[in-house]
Amino acid sequence: MNGDPVVRVRGLRTQFGDHVVHDGLDLDLRRGEILGVVGGSGTGKSVLLRAIVGLEACQGGTIEVLGKQIGTLSGPDRRALEQRWGVMFQDGALFSSLTVRENVEVPLKAVAGLSDAQRQGLAELKISMAGLPWKANGNYPSDLSGGMRKRAGLARALALDPEIVFLDEPTAGLDPIGASAFDKLIVTLRDALNLSVFLVTHDLDTLHACCDRVAVLAERKVLATGTMAQMLQVDHPWVHEYFHGPRARAATDGIPDKD
Amino acid sequence: MTVADAALPDLSVKVVGHRAILSGHLVVWTLGKLSDTPDAAGIDLAGVVRMDTAGAWELARRRAAGGTLTGLSDHHAGLLATVTRALPVPDPAVKAPPWWSRILDGTGRRVAGALAYLGELTEYLGRTLAALGRGLRHLSRFPATSLIHHCQETGLRAVPIVAVMSFLIGVVLAFQGSDQLRQFGAEVFVVDLIAISILRELGILLTAIIVAGRTASALTASIGSMKMRQEIDAMRTLGLDPDLVLVLPRVLALVLMLPILGLVSALTGLLGGAVMSWIELGISPAVFVARLADVSVSHAVVGLIKAPVFALIIGVIGCHAGMRVGQDAESLGRMTSSAVVSAIFAVIIADAAFSVFFAQVGL
Structure with a gap:
């Protein structure tokens, strides 16, 4: 089941004015894997995510998601594709005028033939799977803590049982306990739902705890991809510094090697 | 449109006596087709090729309501177990106070707020x-x-x-x-x-x-x-x-x-x-x-x-x-x-x- 790429990026070029963010970037996300995308600030990790889901126009190259080329799709095809992926933005990006349950029900409204009770039940199931307590259902986003907002954002991203989930900095701003609970949650959901996960992060602990493969963005392209063990062998100075710095050592020490 | 149509999941429901025989995709998009089947009916799942959490949720609900499930594949049984474990447990409902108490409460809060x-x-x-x-x-x-x-x-x-x-x-x-x-x-x-x-x-x-x-x-x-x-x-x-x-x-x-x-x-x-x-x-x-x-x-x-x-x-x-x-x-x-x-x-x-x-x- 694993192996075939669900996202294929080839020769991607994005730029804002004169500022080139990506040039000749190649990247694959395979079915059923969790791919961690890392890179320094300003290397365009979030831009890459936005380009793949079509929020950012690219100036060259091709992006294929589930076999469909982004940017060439007609309206209905594009909507059909959007229902096969979920995106969790950095701060959850919940609709502030809706409760958590209503937020998760928003994507479910596109499904014809669901009764109100079914929609509500499914939303409550997703909220519970994302690890939120029952009383969060009726809360508004402004009542929730940062970690809970991220979980609610994840619940909304998972509402339609997508094949691919894009997560933008899921553990940024969480305390270590909350962050490691979120790491476990991502792995659990991937195993249960056979998700492919595209995970933009800065968090070395997250990389160790959940990612099957890591892609390092630097110098406007993907500098290296591979497992964490392979990353430790790369001798590019930035990559070496990233995976061998004091924080990286601290992250590796606590966790037994996956391989 | 053919490209989008071909990818659309489909579910067929055949009712034989007290049993519903499903085949195809039991996913969120096809869940509406089950609405005519009574909750307590037996459901045969041997023909189901794909199931998602929405389908599993519906099955878990029906099983709790007295329905019987047959022909569940191992993979789908695993998903069903995962979903059943994750089912939310509602908090015990708090008894609503009588209407006059609510009015008094609201008025008091407003006056105090002012x-x-x-x-x-x-x-x-x-x-x-x-x-x-x-x-x-x-x-x-x-x-x-x-x-x-x-x-x-x-x-x-x-x-x-x-x-x-x-x-x-x-x-x-x-x-x-x-x-x-x-x-x-x-x-x-x-x-x-x-x-x-x-x-x-x-x-x-x-x-x-x-x-x-x-x-x-x-x-x-x-x-x-x-x-x-x-x-x-x-x-x-x-x-x-x-x-x-x-x-x-x-x-x-x-x-x-x-x-x-x-x-x-x-x-x-x-x-x-x-x-x-x-x-x-x-x-x-x-x-x-x-x-x-x-x-x-x-x-x-x-x-x-x-x-x-x-x-x-x-x-x-x-x-x-x-x-x-x-x-x-x-x-x-x-x-x-x-x-x-x-x-x-x-x-x-x-x-x-x-x-x-x-x-x-x-x-």
């Missing part, structure tokens, strides 16, 4: 005055530049709109008054009508309402957006006093500017009235001025006494609302509109109180 709001406004008034005292004692810390800037923003920039509005009010008063007074042959008293109503009430009241709409919202928005980005907290940690740096210059600028705006409003209002009286009734400007001299000056005094009080009300309500903005943009919008409504309402209440007061003291 009293607390008045208390907070009084506190802000006190803090502003205290800040004024501190600023005057240490003149080097007095925010003079900021004061001048806000005088320009709330005073000078408001002159055109206040002038035009008052001129038109004068025109309207002259026009309507002359129509009524002509029936008694007392057209010339239109001058008294215009002078008294504009000098005493309308000029300053309408100016205060315009300023409340213009400036109270601006105060809330500027202080509120600083509050939202934690700039106020940063100021406190750096030893800057937000009352002195932010609130004082804004409120003081209003207190200094509103009387001047009231004067501008009175003059342009009289001008509008004079112009209309001349056109409509043939009262020449010379006659208008002569009649005007007979109107007691106390009316103008009454009007101008009210101005600083209105200014304080508008400034304190605007700054207080700004300080109450939370972390989200929504509260900024809510507080801005509520500041305008509260400020206008409070100005009108204060005007009514002034009317009663001046009637009692005979001014």
Whole structure:
């Protein structure tokens, strides 16, 4: 089941004015894997995510998601594709005028033939799977803590049982306990739902705890991809510094090697 | 469309006696097709090629309702177990209090909230005055530049709109008054009508309402957006006093500017009235001025006494609302509109109180 790429990026070029963010970037996300995308600030990790889901126009190259080329799709095809992926933005990006349950029900409204009770039940199931307590259902986003907002954002991203989930900095701003609970949650959901996960992060602990493969963005392209063990062998100075710095050592020490 | 159609999942439901035989995709998109099948019916799943959490949720629900499942593949059974484990457990429902208790509760909370709001406004008034005292004692810390800037923003920039509005009010008063007074042959008293109503009430009241709409919202928005980005907290940690740096210059600028705006409003209002009286009734400007001299000056005094009080009300309500903005943009919008409504309402209440007061003291 694993192996075939669900996202294929080839020769991607994005730029804002004169500022080139990506040039000749190649990247694959395979079915059923969790791919961690890392890179320094300003290397365009979030831009890459936005380009793949079509929020950012690219100036060259091709992006294929589930076999469909982004940017060439007609309206209905594009909507059909959007229902096969979920995106969790950095701060959850919940609709502030809706409760958590209503937020998760928003994507479910596109499904014809669901009764109100079914929609509500499914939303409550997703909220519970994302690890939120029952009383969060009726809360508004402004009542929730940062970690809970991220979980609610994840619940909304998972509402339609997508094949691919894009997560933008899921553990940024969480305390270590909350962050490691979120790491476990991502792995659990991937195993249960056979998700492919595209995970933009800065968090070395997250990389160790959940990612099957890591892609390092630097110098406007993907500098290296591979497992964490392979990353430790790369001798590019930035990559070496990233995976061998004091924080990286601290992250590796606590966790037994996956391989 | 064929590409999209080919990818669409499909589920066929065949009902045989008390059993439903499913084949195809049991996913969120096809869940509606099961709605005709009774909950307790047996369900055969041997033909299901794909199932997602929505399908598993429906099966878990039916199993709990007494339905039987057969032909479940191992992979789907695993998903069903995962979903069953994750099913949310509702909190025990809290018994709702009786209706009369809810009404009493709501009323009490509102009254207490209103009293607390008045208390907070009084506190802000006190803090502003205290800040004024501190600023005057240490003149080097007095925010003079900021004061001048806000005088320009709330005073000078408001002159055109206040002038035009008052001129038109004068025109309207002259026009309507002359129509009524002509029936008694007392057209010339239109001058008294215009002078008294504009000098005493309308000029300053309408100016205060315009300023409340213009400036109270601006105060809330500027202080509120600083509050939202934690700039106020940063100021406190750096030893800057937000009352002195932010609130004082804004409120003081209003207190200094509103009387001047009231004067501008009175003059342009009289001008509008004079112009209309001349056109409509043939009262020449010379006659208008002569009649005007007979109107007691106390009316103008009454009007101008009210101005600083209105200014304080508008400034304190605007700054207080700004300080109450939370972390989200929504509260900024809510507080801005509520500041305008509260400020206008409070100005009108204060005007009514002034009317009663001046009637009692005979001014």
